[in-house]
Amino acid sequence: MKTRFPKKLQGFLSVACITLMSGCGTFLSDRVGGFSGIEEDVRIVKEPFYWLLTLGLIPMAAIVSMPVDLAVDIVLYPFDVWLKNSLRVKDTPRPVGYSAPLYSINLTGGGDFDYAIWTYYDAPRNNTDFTRVTALQQPDSYTARAVSAPSPGGPGKPVAGVINPARLFSRYPYNSETTYSFHTLGREYQGAEGERYRNTIKIKEAKLAPVDDVTDKSIIIVFMPCNELVLVRSDVPDYKPEALQLPGVQSLYKKLKKQSSLGKCPVPASTDKFVVVQG
Incomplete structure (x- = not known):
């Protein structure tokens, strides 16, 4: 069966x-x-x-x-x-220690100022706070001084800081969610227990700008009216005065200067990305 x-x-x-x-x-x-x-x-x-x-x-x-x-x-x-x-990411990661000059230009209409770049800082813009001086020296913090633009053809040029350009840009165009915030730094003072502090004011927050590669020889950060800023990517290590005359820089500067004079600065959005100009 x-x-x-x-x-x-x-x-x-x-x-x-x-x-x-x-x-x-x-x-x-x-x-x-x-x-x-x-x-x-x-x-x-x-x-x-x-x-x-x-x-x-x-x-x-x-x-x-x-x-x-x-x-x-x-x-x-x-x-x-x-x-x-x-x-595949088009740009291969740079060797450890890769860095480039960072020039900071002040076009806000106010005096020169020190500033710090931090990773995401959960506070509204114009928020005042303070920080220990030792905290400004940590690897996740960067400090520099924004100065008025030197006269074209003049002997002077802004003092260059040093930064890894990859910190300011994202090499992954579809995943640039890291947020940086910029804070002005007040004068240094000493606390009751001897610790040194500096007051801070948050002026800008934005997400990394997506780029295909990070091979910049130098970066120019242009601080604008209305607490806006532009990152100019340069292929030379020296400061380029003509970078401020680029159409992308000039058009935004004139627009923001007019809005600032009228008290009509744009309200930033949480999805804002840094304005990037190729210089």
């Missing part, structure tokens, strides 16, 4: 066979490089967690599906290589 499998069991076995032969690694891999399907199979087989939790079913499925995954990987190899190259 022949034994017949129940229809449900037959259906289950059919689905299992199709699943095994369809290529587990191909379905589970993220396909960001060549032979990612077979690499996913190998990763599953080497993972003790899968052996213990599934009683070896998933690793065995990965082993059985390896020939199919390998065949799929070979067919899709040109596509995988193209996809990997298209997702």
Whole structure:
């Protein structure tokens, strides 16, 4: 007498066979490089967690599906290589210690001032606060002095600070959510216990500007009326006075100067990104 499998069991076995032969690694891999399907199979087989939790079913499925995954990987190899190259960041990270001169120009109409750049600081614009001088010397803080623009052709030029340009820009155009804030620094004073402090006023907050690469030889930060600023990216290390005459700088400066004189400065949005001009 022949034994017949129940229809449900037959259906289950059919689905299992199709699943095994369809290529587990191909379905589970993220396909960001060549032979990612077979690499996913190998990763599953080497993972003790899968052996213990599934009683070896998933690793065995990965082993059985390896020939199919390998065949799929070979067919899709040109596509995988193209996809990997298209997702790659165009600019390779600079060596540790990469830095460039940072020139700070004051076009606000007021006197020169010291300022600090911090990562996200949860406070509204124009918020007053204070900070210890030692905190301004930490790796996550940057301080400099914004000075009036030197006369064109004159001997003087602003003193350059040094900063890693990658701190001011995002090399990932679709993921530039890091926020920096700029704060003016008041005069230094000493607290009751001998600690030194400086008052701060938050003047600007914006997200990193997305760029394809970060190869700048120098950066010029132009502080504008209405507490706005522009980052000018330069391909030379020396200060370029003509950078202030760039159309992107001049048009914004004239617009903000007029708005400031009328008391109609624009209200900043939380999604603002730094204005970047190529100089």
